[in-house]
Amino acid sequence: MIEYSRQPHYLVAVDCIVFGFDGEHLKILLVKRGLEPEINKWSLMGGFVGANESPDDAANRVLKKMTGLEGVYLEQMQIYGEPDRDPIERTLSVGYFSLIDIHKYEAQLNDDYEAEWFLINDRPKLIFDHNQMVADARKKLRYKAALHPILFEMLPKKFTIPQLHILFEEVNDTKIDTRNFSRKITSTGLLIKLAEKDRTGSKKGAFYFKLDKKKYHANSQAFLNLMPNLKV
Amino acid sequence: MIEYSRQPHYLVAVDCIVFGFDGEHLKILLVKRGLEPEINKWSLMGGFVGANESPDDAANRVLKKMTGLEGVYLEQMQIYGEPDRDPIERTLSVGYFSLIDIHKYEAQLNDDYEAEWFLINDRPKLIFDHNQMVADARKKLRYKAALHPILFEMLPKKFTIPQLHILFEEVNDTKIDTRNFSRKITSTGLLIKLAEKDRTGSKKGAFYFKLDKKKYHANSQAFLNLMPNLKV
DNA sequence: TTATTAATTGTCGTTTTGACAATTAATAAT
DNA sequence: ATTATTAATTGTCAAAACGACAATTAATAA
Numbered sequence: 468m469i470e471y472s473r474q475p476h477y478l479v480a481v482d483c484i485v486f487g488f489d490g491e492h493l494k495i496l497l498v499k500r501g502l503e504p505e506i507n508k509w510s511l512m513g514g515f516v517g518a519n520e521s522p523d524d525a526a527n528r529v530l531k532k533m534t535g536l537e538g539v540y541l542e543q544m545q546i547y548g549e550p551d552r553d554p555i556e557r558t559l560s561v562g563y564f565s566l567i568d569i570h571k572y573e574a575q576l577n578d579d580y581e582a583e584w585f586l587i588n589d590r591p592k593l594i595f596d597h598n599q600m601v602a603d604a605r606k607k608l609r610y611k612a613a614l615h616p617i618l619f620e621m622l623p624k625k626f627t628i629p630q631l632h633i634l635f636e637e638v639n640d641t642k643i644d645t646r647n648f649s650r651k652i653t654s655t656g657l658l659i660k661l662a663e664k665d666r667t668g669s670k671k672g673a674f675y676f677k678l679d680k681k682k683y684h685a686n687s688q689a690f691l692n693l694m695p696n697l698k699v
Numbered sequence: 700m701i702e703y704s705r706q707p708h709y710l711v712a713v714d715c716i717v718f719g720f721d722g723e724h725l726k727i728l729l730v731k732r733g734l735e736p737e738i739n740k741w742s743l744m745g746g747f748v749g750a751n752e753s754p755d756d757a758a759n760r761v762l763k764k765m766t767g768l769e770g771v772y773l774e775q776m777q778i779y780g781e782p783d784r785d786p787i788e789r790t791l792s793v794g795y796f797s798l799i800d801i802h803k804y805e806a807q808l809n810d811d812y813e814a815e816w817f818l819i820n821d822r823p824k825l826i827f828d829h830n831q832m833v834a835d836a837r838k839k840l841r842y843k844a845a846l847h848p849i850l851f852e853m854l855p856k857k858f859t860i861p862q863l864h865i866l867f868e869e870v871n872d873t874k875i876d877t878r879n880f881s882r883k884i885t886s887t888g889l890l891i892k893l894a895e896k897d898r899t900g901s902k903k904g905a906f907y908f909k910l911d912k913k914k915y916h917a918n919s920q921a922f923l924n925l926m927p928n929l930k931v
Numbered sequence: 932t933t934a935t936t937a938a939t940t941g942t943c944g945t946t947t948t949g950a951c952a953a954t955t956a957a958t959a960a961t
Numbered sequence: 962a963t964t965a966t967t968a969a970t971t972g973t974c975a976a977a978a979c980g981a982c983a984a985t986t987a988a989t990a991a
Contacts, residue, residue: 613922
């Protein structure tokens, strides 16, 4: 009969794929690894799951420590558990992907943890299976963003439709008709138009919008169709 | 500095939510637990992740052992890792949900493992957080089935549209217009009409269909809209 | 031959979609 | 001051998808 005592025990870690948007391009936040093996190589931000915390707790803790941010969008992706994925000792890692407003990120932490933002399409090779994690996260981000209004999480409180438009194009790596896009986005009923305009980058200026938080949280589970000609 | 050696180690398990369809109702397969604690209580089928296997491997092994089936639909759901979820020792469990053709299930295994099929809406209380796992799996099944043609996995090779119709209604716990349903299902182009008819249960008989495997695998990632008036 | 039953095919107005064009509000140039 | 320029915004329209609803068909039983 199977008993607990005879079973092998493993290390359990979390790794976070942190996405941000600088107004032009999709970026991810990487850190220089601080322990052996592969010390000083680029990796995702991660850590071991402590004795008194759940994996979700651990991911939030790591994120807080390395970005200064709390209560950000964080979603469990999948577990990575090939027996030999860590050469030192068997470690299973729970992958999370996170969407943050890049401007809220506390830049002084760059120094503390040797963190750095990279263009998603121009990033260094990462340790272990972290490259696969990034690829999976990107795919999942695309999938979710096509159905649910999550990309707002990467924009400041006040944003314009052109900003949102560029972000959608970045995430999906495709061109989207501006006219149809703004109609579709406004028809969700999730945006509240503000009186103020953003004048940087255009003569006419683009109206700021903010999220209707109430409707956003009420409808965060609803299926939308935010991408034209959608084929995954 | 954080080192591997100082970190706590945990047991890692898998638990499978196995869905089946008997032609009328959605069912799940449960087993009587064979080890302490909570021995002889109903639980999901699960097991510890062995030293030389990934969690996916472990889930497949458990499923093979307890149902006799290989190569069935199996999808990672999420990890369950609250520190106190197992009273004996900290154990993290990866939840999987699986869709099988209930008729392929090898019934003699009922005796070997004290397994039993239960109506999804009339099941016993389960141990630990397994009740939550079932609730999560049900939600995820609904979500995925609304977008991707996965419910075929619970039907035999030859099936009729009325059978599929009942299954969709069961999964979504709602009535669906038969006329619109069959139009929508056939318009996916995934079904091949056979010459043979199923004569049980109706005078006219319903044509058998089979899945166009080629298109099915090519389009398994595509977004469909298989549920009318969809609001999650 | 007719009644019955469930499967199947059909109708049609409404809504959504997406390709494409025109207008507008500002600033910069003349 | 007038005009050119630029990007944001609003508009048009045909095709497709959607969903409420009805009629027909293929079999068996009466």
